Amino acid sequence: MSQLVVENVTVAIGQESILKNIHFTVETGQLIALIGHNGAGKSTLMKTIMGWQEKQEGNISVQGIDQDQEFLHYKRQIAYIPEEPFLLSELTAMQHFQLYGKSYQLSEEKLNQKVEELTNLFEIKDKLNVYPESLSKGMRQKVQTICALLPEVDLLLIDEPFMGLDIHAAAALQQLLLEKTQGGTSILLTSHQLDRINQVADKYILLDKGEIREYDEMANFDTITRRTSQ
Ligand SMILES: Nc1ncnc2c1ncn2[C@@H]1O[C@H](COP(=O)(O)OP(=O)(O)OP(=O)(O)O)[C@@H](O)[C@H]1O
Numbered sequence: 069m070s071q072l073v074v075e076n077v078t079v080a081i082g083q084e085s086i087l088k089n090i091h092f093t094v095e096t097g098q099l100i101a102l103i104g105h106n107g108a109g110k111s112t113l114m115k116t117i118m119g120w121q122e123k124q125e126g127n128i129s130v131q132g133i134d135q136d137q138e139f140l141h142y143k144r145q146i147a148y149i150p151e152e153p154f155l156l157s158e159l160t161a162m163q164h165f166q167l168y169g170k171s172y173q174l175s176e177e178k179l180n181q182k183v184e185e186l187t188n189l190f191e192i193k194d195k196l197n198v199y200p201e202s203l204s205k206g207m208r209q210k211v212q213t214i215c216a217l218l219p220e221v222d223l224l225l226i227d228e229p230f231m232g233l234d235i236h237a238a239a240a241l242q243q244l245l246l247e248k249t250q251g252g253t254s255i256l257l258t259s260h261q262l263d264r265i266n267q268v269a270d271k272y273i274l275l276d277k278g279e280i281r282e283y284d285e286m287a288n289f290d291t292i293t294r295r296t297s298q
Pocket residue numbers: 081086104105106107108109110111112113
C-alpha cells in the first residue's frame with residue numbers, strides 16, 4: 069500500500085513558483101532520498117507535506133488520510149526532523165520529549181522507555197534537564213532527532229539527518245532508520261551526503277528547480293550521474 073501519495077502539487081511563494089506539478093508515492097517501509105542542488109525545493113516539499121507550507125494545487129495523503137480534509141488525523145501519522153533544530157528556549161530536553169510524547173499520545177511508560185533508549189544511543193543522557201541555549205548545535209540536533217523518533221508513525225520526514233552529527237551518532241541514526249523501515253515506517257529524507265544515501269535509500273527523487281527530473285532505484289543513481297555528467 070502507498071503510505072504517502074503526493075499528487076500534482078504546486079507551490080508558489082509570492083510570485084515565485086517553487087514546486088511544479090510534484091507527483092510521487094512512497095510505499096510502506098521504503099526509504100526515499102530527496103536529492104538536488106541548493107534551492108531545488110527539497111525543504112519546501114518537506115514543509116508542504118507537513119502542512120507548514122501552503123500548496124496552491126494538488127493533494128497529499130498518508131495512509132489514505134487527506135491532508136486538507138482531516139489535517140489533525142493526517143498530521144499524527146507523520147514526524148518531521150527539520151534542517152534547523154526547532155526547540156523552545158523555555159523547555160529542557162526532557163520537557164521537549166514529554167511534549168512530543170503527549171502530542172502523539174504515547175503512554176508515560178513507553179515515553180520513558182524510549183527516552184532512556186534513545187538518549188543512551190545518542191549519548192545525551194546527562195543533558196535531560198538542560199535548556200537548548202546550553203546545548204551544542206549537534207546536541208540540539210540530537211534532541212530534535214529524538215523527538216521525531218519517539219512516536220511510532222507511518223511516515224518520517226527528515227531534512228539533512230546526518231549533518232552536524234558526530235560519527236557515532238550518524239552511524240546510530242543510520243542503523244535506526246533501517247530498523248524503522250523494517251518495521252514498516254516509510255521515510256523521506258533529504259541529504260547531500262551521497263555515500264550515506266547509497267547505504268540507506270531504496271529509491272531517489274532528483275529535484276531540479278522545483279520539478280522532479282528522476283524517480284528511480286538508488287542502484288541506478290551512479291549510472292545516471294555518469295550519463296548526465298558526460
Ligand atoms: N520563505 C521563503 N520565501 C521566499 N522564497 C523562499 C522561501 N523559502 C524557500 N524559498 C525559495 O524556494 C526555493 C527552494 O528552497 P528550498 O529551501 O526548498 O531548497 P532546498 O532544495 O531545500 O535547498 P538546500 O539544499 O539549500 O537546503 C529557493 O529558491 C528559495 O529561495
